[in-house]
Each structure stands twice: as C-alpha cells, then as structure tokens.
Amino acid sequence: MPYEWTAPVEAPGAPQAELHLWPYRSLPRRGMVTFIGVTAGLLALPMIAVLGSPVLWGLLPFLAAAIAGLWWGIERSYRDGSILEELRLWPDRMSLTRHNPRGPRQDWDANPYWVELRLHAKGGPVEDYLTLRGNGREVELGAFLSPEERKALYDDLDRALRTLRADPA
Known part of the structure; x- marks a missing residue:
C-alpha cells in the first residue's frame, strides 16, 4: 500500500497517530x-x-x-509523483499537509470530533473519492490512490477516528 501509519512518538505535544500517503511507483x-x-x-x-x-x-x-x-x-x-500527504491526529486536532511537486504546500486543520469522513462512490473526480469535511472545508485525501486503496484507507481512517473520539486522553 502506498500509505503507512507511523508509530506514535511518546513526547508532549506529539500526535497520537500519523499517516503518510504517496503515489504508487511501479518503476523504481x-x-x-x-x-x-x-x-x-x-x-x-x-x-x-x-x-x-x-x-x-x-x-x-x-x-x-x-x-x-x-x-x-x-x-x-x-x-x-513526488506528492506527499501527511495526516496527523491529536485528541483535540487533526491536520492534513499536502506537499505538491510544483506548487505551494497546502494545509488543513480541524477538530477530529467534528470531522466527517466520506467515501463518494459516484460523483467525484475519481472513483471512490475520499474526503474529509471539517472547519468549513472539504478536502480530498489520496486522490492518487487506486479505488481499492482508497476503500482500505477509508476503513483504516474511520477506525482511527473512532478510537480517537472514544479515548480523548
């Protein structure tokens, strides 16, 4: 999978979970x-x-x-293909940073309790379009992933958000 969850760092102010996404590279x-x-x-x-x-x-x-x-x-x-998306989760905040190959970095922050994770089966620019809605904006996540990878990411992220909401400490 062209995404991975990194182990949480035990430090004050460190995120409880961190997700890195990148496009699949078929030719090394x-x-x-x-x-x-x-x-x-x-x-x-x-x-x-x-x-x-x-x-x-x-x-x-x-x-x-x-x-x-x-x-x-x-x-x-x-x-x-050098795009990198980083999603960080804290009990009271989540942030998404997209590092574009040619262009400015894009940032998004919201409260994870109010974030709505959506998988659009139809109607998006790609099949099984994955978005996060919160703080007055809707942002796409992993548009470069395959539909199967976006479905798996949706399940993983939904599980992580539920865990985070259930244990606010």
Missing part, C-alpha cells in the same frame, strides 16, 4: 536505468545494417532524441 530508479539501457540497445540493433555508411549519421540524431525524450518523460513522471 534501478528499473528505469535498465529500461532505458534495453530500449537504447533495441533501438541501436537495426543500426548495425547501416554501420559504416553516411546513413548512420543521419539516423543517429533521431535515435539520441528518442532516448533523451524517453529519459525526460520518465524523470518528469518521477517529479510529478
């Missing part, structure tokens, strides 16, 4: 290097037929541009 960095290498090799294979002729020099810039474009596209995907 090592896999990206392997993919680029294999792609370059496969693109270079037909070039053996024109080795030693002037045609090679005409095709070589296109080969290099294709590999550079592939590298740039995957790197851009990594930068865009």
Whole structure:
C-alpha cells in the first residue's frame, strides 16, 4: 500500500497517530536505468545494417532524441509523483499537509470530533473519492490512490477516528 501509519512518538505535544500517503511507483530508479539501457540497445540493433555508411549519421540524431525524450518523460513522471500527504491526529486536532511537486504546500486543520469522513462512490473526480469535511472545508485525501486503496484507507481512517473520539486522553 502506498500509505503507512507511523508509530506514535511518546513526547508532549506529539500526535497520537500519523499517516503518510504517496503515489504508487511501479518503476523504481534501478528499473528505469535498465529500461532505458534495453530500449537504447533495441533501438541501436537495426543500426548495425547501416554501420559504416553516411546513413548512420543521419539516423543517429533521431535515435539520441528518442532516448533523451524517453529519459525526460520518465524523470518528469518521477517529479510529478513526488506528492506527499501527511495526516496527523491529536485528541483535540487533526491536520492534513499536502506537499505538491510544483506548487505551494497546502494545509488543513480541524477538530477530529467534528470531522466527517466520506467515501463518494459516484460523483467525484475519481472513483471512490475520499474526503474529509471539517472547519468549513472539504478536502480530498489520496486522490492518487487506486479505488481499492482508497476503500482500505477509508476503513483504516474511520477506525482511527473512532478510537480517537472514544479515548480523548
């Protein structure tokens, strides 16, 4: 799952629970290097037929541009996928911080007793849209997760909120 609950820290003022969410990364960095290498090799294979002729020099810039474009596209995907959402729960407060890859950080705070957790089966921008409503605002949570992951997160977060509301100490 591309989210995890971290163990609570025993310190004054520390949150009782903390949740970190991030987009799923199907291609790790090592896999990206392997993919680029294999792609370059496969693109270079037909070039053996024109080795030693002037045609090679005409095709070589296109080969290099294709590999550079592939590298740039995957790197851009990594930068865009560097979103991190942090949800912290205290007995009297909860906060959500979203660290965007290109843009300002977004913050939301509310009293957990009054927060409404909702899973919209239909009508949201994504399937099984997960939102938190409180303090006069409704914010989305984990829009980058799959529908199954949002359902599991809904159950986990609902359980955490019920526990927090039942034990205010």
